[in-house]
Amino acid sequence: MIVSISWRNVWRNKLRSFVIIMAITVGLVGGVFTVAVYNGMSEQKLRTAIDTQTAHLQIHARGFQKNKDIRLYIKQPENILSAIQEQQDVEGVATRLIATGMAATSTSNAGVQLNGIIPEQERRVSTIYQFVREGDYFESGKKNQILISSKTAKKLKLKLRSKVIITLQDINGQIVGAAFRVGGIFKTTHSLFDEGNVFVKKQDLERVLGAGSTINEIALRMKSIGQVEKLLQNFESKFDDQELDIQSWREIQPELAYINDATWQINFLILIIILLALAFGILNTMLMAIFERVKEIGVLMAVGMNRFKIFTMIVLETVFLSLTGAFVGLGVSALLVRKTNSSGINLSRFTEGLESWGLGNVIYPQLEAHFYLNIAAMVVVTALLSSIYPALKALKLNPVDAIHG
Amino acid sequence: MSIIKLINIDKTYNPDTIPVHALSDLNLEFKQGEFTAIVGPSGCGKTTLLNIIGGLDQPTSGKVIIDGTDLSTLDRGQLIDFRLQNIGFVFQDYSLLPVLTARENTEFIMQLQKQPKKKIKERVVTLLREVGLEDKLNVYPTKLSGGQQQRVAVARALASKPKFVLADEPTANLDSHSTSDLLDIMLKLNREENITFIFSTHDQRVIDKARRIIMLEDGKIAKPELVKQEVI
Structure with a gap:
C-alpha cells in the first residue's frame, strides 16, 4: 500500500x-x-x-624512437616476424623503414618524416590509403612515387606528378638526395600528422639510403584493442634479451x-x-x-x-x-x-x-x-x-x- | 469497567510565556460501549481533551490510563503503535487519503496492522456495507459527498477494531440528512460491536442521540453529567 x-x-x-x-x-x-x-x-x-599513426603496437630497436637514427634498425627481424605470425589475435603487421629528411621544391622546403612502407602490408595496419584524395596509393607500380598530404602539397606548391627532391642522411651518415614524383595526395583528420609525414615505398627508400633490406619499425594491428596489453607483456618477456623497445599505443602517445x-x-x-x-x-x-x-x-x-x-x-x-x-x-x-x-x-x-x-x-x-x-x-x-x-x-x-x- | 481513566489532568499551553489553561484538574472515566458527547462552547477544551485521550497530545500534569496502560510511559513510536491498535479517529473534515478509494482508505489501517488479506477484504466489505457504501467501494473521496466521505472515515476508524473511537466534531460539515444517517450508523455499530464512541460536538442532533453528555467550560466539567438510560 x-x-x-x-x-x-x-x-x-x-x-x-x-x-x-x-x-x-x-x-x-x-x-x-x-x-x-x-x-x-x-x-x-x-x-x-591508431588507424593512421601508431597502430596498436610498435617494435623498434632500442633508442630509435628518441633519435630517429636509421642506423638503429631491428636486428634479426625475421625472428620477431615469425613470432608475430604465431599470434592469432594479430590482424596485420607492417614493416617500415623510417627516416627524416628535407623535402624541397624550387619554391619552398619542409622537414618531413619519410615512411618507407610496403603498401600491401600497410593496408592491413593503417587506413592512410582511405584518406587519399588525389592520385593513388602506390597502385601505379612506378618507382620513386611519393604520397604527400594536401597540407604539404600546399606548402611546397606541389600537384600530382610534381617532382620533389628529398635530402636525407644515408646509412653511412652521408647526405644523399633523390627525386620523387607525387603519386598521391592524402588528407587525414589530423593536420599536425599530415604536415610532418610523407610515404614512399620501402624498397625505394632502401635504395636511396643504401640500406639493403632494413626494418626499423614493425607495426601491429590487433583484432581488438583489448588484446594489446596481453601481447605487449608476452613480447616483452619473449624478446627480453634483444635490444628492443616494444610499445603499445598508450606509450607511443601518452596524451591519447x-x-x-x-x-x-x-x-x-x-x-x-x-x-x-x-x-x-x-x-x-x-x-x-x-x-x-x-x-x-x-x-x-x-x-x-x-x-x-x-x-x-x-x-x-x-x-x-x-x-x-x-x-x-x-x-x-x-x-x-x-x-x-x-x-x-x-x-x-x-x-x-x-x-x-x-x-x-x-x-x-x-x-x-x-x-x-x-x-x-x-x-x-x-x-x-x-x-x-x-x-x-x-x-x-x-x-x-x-x-x- | 473503565477502559479510559483521566486522573487530575491539567493542560496549559505556553506555560513559559502567556499561559493558557486548556484543562484544569480533570478527572473522567469512560466505560466500554459508551456513546458520549463532550460539549461546550468554543475554546472550552473539547478538542484538547480528545487529543489527550487519543495520545496525540500530552497533559501538562496528570495521567491518562487506557485499558491499564499509562500513556505517559510510552515513547513517540510506541504511542503511534498504541493508537493503531486501540483507537479509531474521525475528523471534522473527514481526512481521507485522496489517492485511495473508499475501499483502500478503509483497509489502509488494517494493512498497517498487518492483518491477513482475507480478513481485511471481508471486514472492509462488511463495514462499507454497514455504512451504506457497498456500491462506492472503488470510488475516490473527491467523487463522494461530504456525508459519504464521513461514513468512509467511520468505516476506516472501525476497521482496526479499536477499543474506542474519538470523533472531533464529526458532523460539523454535514447537512442534517447526512448527520442523521451518520449518527444512526454509529449508534448501530456502537450497539452491535460494543465500540465506545466519544464525540466532541456543538451539534444538538449529536447531543440528542448521546447516552452520556459531558459539558466542559474553561477546561473544567461545568455541570453534573447527564446520563440517559435510552437513546431517543
Missing part, C-alpha cells in the same frame, strides 16, 4: 510533477548528449590515431591514453554537476509537496502510521518522481544519440580547430548501453539524497499541530 500511495502521490499535482519531470528530462538529455559527443570525439581521436582514461572521469563530473542541480529541484518539489500535505501527514501519524513508513513513503515518492524523469530523459537521450550516431553532427565550420585536435568535422556521438543504467542508478541515488531532508521534515511534524494547522 505504501508503494501504491507513493506512486499515486506523484500524480496528485500533475503540473508540479510535470515541471520537475521536464527539468530532469532536459537536464539529462543535455548531460547525456554532451557526454555522448565527448565520447564520440574521444573515440574518434583514438581510432584515427590520458584522454581515453580521463573520458569517464569527465563524463562522471558532467553528470554529477547536472544531477546536483537537479537534486535541488527535486528537493524543492518534495518540500512543497510535504508543506502542502502537512495535515494529511498529521492524520497518518494519528491513525497509526509509524515514522519509518512515513519516511519510506516520502522517499519512494521522490524516487518515483525522479525515475519517471530519468525514464523520459534517458529515452529521449537514447533516441537522440542513436539518431546523431548514424547521421553524425556536421561541424565543418570548425574544421581547422577540430583537425588540429586530430578530429574530423563530423562527430558521431556514442554511448554504451551500460552507461544509461549507470545514470539511472545515479538518479536513484540523487533522489534518495534529495528525499532525506523533506522526509525528516515530515517526521518532525507534531500530529496535533499538523492536524489542526
Whole structure:
C-alpha cells in the first residue's frame, strides 16, 4: 500500500510533477548528449590515431624512437616476424623503414618524416590509403612515387606528378638526395600528422639510403584493442634479451591514453554537476509537496502510521518522481544519440580547430548501453539524497499541530 | 469497567510565556460501549481533551490510563503503535487519503496492522456495507459527498477494531440528512460491536442521540453529567 500511495502521490499535482519531470528530462538529455559527443570525439581521436599513426603496437630497436637514427634498425627481424605470425589475435603487421629528411621544391622546403612502407602490408595496419584524395596509393607500380598530404602539397606548391627532391642522411651518415614524383595526395583528420609525414615505398627508400633490406619499425594491428596489453607483456618477456623497445599505443602517445582514461572521469563530473542541480529541484518539489500535505501527514501519524513508513513513503515518492524523469530523459537521450550516431553532427565550420585536435568535422556521438543504467542508478541515488531532508521534515511534524494547522 | 481513566489532568499551553489553561484538574472515566458527547462552547477544551485521550497530545500534569496502560510511559513510536491498535479517529473534515478509494482508505489501517488479506477484504466489505457504501467501494473521496466521505472515515476508524473511537466534531460539515444517517450508523455499530464512541460536538442532533453528555467550560466539567438510560 505504501508503494501504491507513493506512486499515486506523484500524480496528485500533475503540473508540479510535470515541471520537475521536464527539468530532469532536459537536464539529462543535455548531460547525456554532451557526454555522448565527448565520447564520440574521444573515440574518434583514438581510432584515427591508431588507424593512421601508431597502430596498436610498435617494435623498434632500442633508442630509435628518441633519435630517429636509421642506423638503429631491428636486428634479426625475421625472428620477431615469425613470432608475430604465431599470434592469432594479430590482424596485420607492417614493416617500415623510417627516416627524416628535407623535402624541397624550387619554391619552398619542409622537414618531413619519410615512411618507407610496403603498401600491401600497410593496408592491413593503417587506413592512410582511405584518406587519399588525389592520385593513388602506390597502385601505379612506378618507382620513386611519393604520397604527400594536401597540407604539404600546399606548402611546397606541389600537384600530382610534381617532382620533389628529398635530402636525407644515408646509412653511412652521408647526405644523399633523390627525386620523387607525387603519386598521391592524402588528407587525414589530423593536420599536425599530415604536415610532418610523407610515404614512399620501402624498397625505394632502401635504395636511396643504401640500406639493403632494413626494418626499423614493425607495426601491429590487433583484432581488438583489448588484446594489446596481453601481447605487449608476452613480447616483452619473449624478446627480453634483444635490444628492443616494444610499445603499445598508450606509450607511443601518452596524451591519447590520458584522454581515453580521463573520458569517464569527465563524463562522471558532467553528470554529477547536472544531477546536483537537479537534486535541488527535486528537493524543492518534495518540500512543497510535504508543506502542502502537512495535515494529511498529521492524520497518518494519528491513525497509526509509524515514522519509518512515513519516511519510506516520502522517499519512494521522490524516487518515483525522479525515475519517471530519468525514464523520459534517458529515452529521449537514447533516441537522440542513436539518431546523431548514424547521421553524425556536421561541424565543418570548425574544421581547422577540430583537425588540429586530430578530429574530423563530423562527430558521431556514442554511448554504451551500460552507461544509461549507470545514470539511472545515479538518479536513484540523487533522489534518495534529495528525499532525506523533506522526509525528516515530515517526521518532525507534531500530529496535533499538523492536524489542526 | 473503565477502559479510559483521566486522573487530575491539567493542560496549559505556553506555560513559559502567556499561559493558557486548556484543562484544569480533570478527572473522567469512560466505560466500554459508551456513546458520549463532550460539549461546550468554543475554546472550552473539547478538542484538547480528545487529543489527550487519543495520545496525540500530552497533559501538562496528570495521567491518562487506557485499558491499564499509562500513556505517559510510552515513547513517540510506541504511542503511534498504541493508537493503531486501540483507537479509531474521525475528523471534522473527514481526512481521507485522496489517492485511495473508499475501499483502500478503509483497509489502509488494517494493512498497517498487518492483518491477513482475507480478513481485511471481508471486514472492509462488511463495514462499507454497514455504512451504506457497498456500491462506492472503488470510488475516490473527491467523487463522494461530504456525508459519504464521513461514513468512509467511520468505516476506516472501525476497521482496526479499536477499543474506542474519538470523533472531533464529526458532523460539523454535514447537512442534517447526512448527520442523521451518520449518527444512526454509529449508534448501530456502537450497539452491535460494543465500540465506545466519544464525540466532541456543538451539534444538538449529536447531543440528542448521546447516552452520556459531558459539558466542559474553561477546561473544567461545568455541570453534573447527564446520563440517559435510552437513546431517543
